[in-house]
Amino acid sequence: MSAFEIWGGKPLKGEIIPQGAKNEALQVISAVLLTEEKVTISNIPDIKDVNKLIELLGDMGVETERLAADTYSFQAKNIDQDFFKSDAFKQKGGGLRGSIMIVGPLLARYGKAAIPKPGGDKIGRRRLDTHFLGFEKLGARFEYNASDEFFDVDATNLHGTDILLEEASVTGTANVVMAAVLAKGTTTIYNAACEPYLQQLCKMLNRMGAKISGIKSNLLTIEGVEKLGGTEHRLLPDMIEIGSFIGLAAMTESEITIKNVCFQELGIIPNTFARLGIQFELRGDDIYIPAQKHYEIDTFIDGSILTVADAPWPGFTPDLLSIVLVIATQAKGSVLIHQKMFESRLFFVDKLIDMGAQIILCDPHRATVIGLDKKVKLRGIEMTSPDIRAGVSLLIAALSAKGKSVISNIEQIERGYQHIDQRLLALGADIKRI
Structure with a gap:
């Protein structure tokens, strides 16, 4: 060491x-899973947590290309669903706190997701309840296997609904937003986080074709759409x-x-x-x-x-x-x-x-x-x-x-x-x- x-x-x-902002990077890079079209992101920081997430996306089947020192293109045409049950996924996903951010996009686009209990900092409990309670409100069902610390989530029929978050979690809000953009109907999220990085994610999704209003406030309204397209985005x-x-x-x-x-x-x-x-x-x-x-x-x-x-x-x-x-x-x-x-x-x-x-x-x-x-x-x-x-x-x-x-x-x-x-x-x- x-x-x-x-x-x-x-x-x-x-x-x-x-x-570039680490916390924004983990959100917007995960959002590339919402479309099969190319997404280009610049000002990406060259740090371990972000590089691990990019590597994880590549293992899932996302085509990644480094265009410059701080710029990548991503294209999630074909995702390997079997990878989510592999030991490699458990090891890589479990060692990265930000891996939880891929769940919302995967639920929205494929109707199912699996994720090992994420790792990261030793700074106390960092609950995932906000993420999963939000997914449940949208119609998802999940199981947690305590023996291997794995979450399995099924969301074959996501639908819009009114959600009151129990805490204004930034990652929880981002994950639920990404799940809701492709859900049927309209979703409102009250007590939503409104950090600049969450605002950046919402603006990026809107450029991809999402319909999100209330950005900068703690009440987001999301009208579900059938599909999203590609875009270019620069991190704060x-x-x-x-x-x-x-x-x-x-x-x-x-x-x-x-x-x-x-x-x-x-x-x-x-x-x-x-x-x-x-x-x-x-x-x-x-x-x-x-x-x-x-x-x-x-x-x-x-x-x-x-x-x-x-x-x-x-x-x-x-x-x-x-x-x-x-x-x-x-x-x-x-x-x-x-x-x-x-x-x-x-x-x-x-x-x-x-x-x-x-x-x-x-x-x-x-x-x-x-x-x-x-x-x-x-x-x-x-x-x-x-x-x-x-x-x-x-x-x-x-x-x-x-x-x-x-x-x-x-x-x-x-x-x-x-x-x-x-x-x-x-x-x-x-x-x-x-």
């Missing part, structure tokens, strides 16, 4: 281009990478320009970082962050400690809470981090405490960070990346720390961040793969 060796404390400088830049780079600049006192961020799609993210005291300018569609010696956390109007909590869009994305927590360790002031969605995502703070951070882990969902105002530098240590977002947070901490850090299990980081060591080297970081 590989690791990163980092010598921290060096200011960085330069421009960095965010990759990854908002989680953009937030990570803002945090990187603040922690390392660096002057960094993040290029082509699609600022209008970032929602509350820039304002949240501004409340942590981080200065930035919007230059065209680039975010410029000047080198900052100090940054001070805001308080609520009554002077009480600021709370940063995750919430469904347009609230703050849970994927950036780990970054906010790390940034706060070197800010002036205190903040309460409230991670509502995943009960294991804050457990990486023990590594930050070992580095010298002042953090109180209140319970699995809440941590209070007492900012050190950079008066006490974090110190380099050896650590392990537990998941994608915590891994990058620890990487940012290491780049700001005094001395040498070693981060192992970097495969977790590389599931979500393409060529991260090469891009950091270009900014002047002292990082190498060992």
Whole structure:
């Protein structure tokens, strides 16, 4: 297994281009299964989770062609139905969290699907109920075999219906939308997720011939159509990478320009970082962050400690809470981090405490960070990346720390961040793969 060796404390400088959005990629690449015509997708990130999904589609019989470094064409003319009962499918699908996204398109087009229990991050329970309850509402029947952890779903007669989702799950909404676009009749989905990536999926499906209205809201109306055609689609830049780079600049006192961020799609993210005291300018569609010696956390109007909590869009994305927590360790002031969605995502703070951070882990969902105002530098240590977002947070901490850090299990980081060591080297970081 590989690791990163980092010598921290060096200011960085330069421009960095965010990759295409990982979470959008997993949705729109799965959507190519809805048509036998060619679909071309650009700005695809070169990361393990996305590459595994593309490989999985190829094993299923989808014709895939890499047209450029970030562009693929897909044509799902003939799907091998026997593949879904194979050991190869169980192994590949079970090792990829995003594999659940192929179920909706397969149900819509073929009336049946099978999927192993997906793997992925160790950040707590990530229920699939929203997906399957939505499929059931559309007329699907499913069975879960606990002995081999396999789901079998039958949907030979999908029909439109009114669906009230029990949670505004992004992947759950996307999966039900993809199943509903070819169902008979009209489907309404209330309490639907409305993240920019879900909006992107709906716009892409409409270009393919779907009839989806209510995009950007939490009430989607879908009129079923008989078939979909091909299209071209470009992914948004990854908002989680953009937030990570803002945090990187603040922690390392660096002057960094993040290029082509699609600022209008970032929602509350820039304002949240501004409340942590981080200065930035919007230059065209680039975010410029000047080198900052100090940054001070805001308080609520009554002077009480600021709370940063995750919430469904347009609230703050849970994927950036780990970054906010790390940034706060070197800010002036205190903040309460409230991670509502995943009960294991804050457990990486023990590594930050070992580095010298002042953090109180209140319970699995809440941590209070007492900012050190950079008066006490974090110190380099050896650590392990537990998941994608915590891994990058620890990487940012290491780049700001005094001395040498070693981060192992970097495969977790590389599931979500393409060529991260090469891009950091270009900014002047002292990082190498060992």
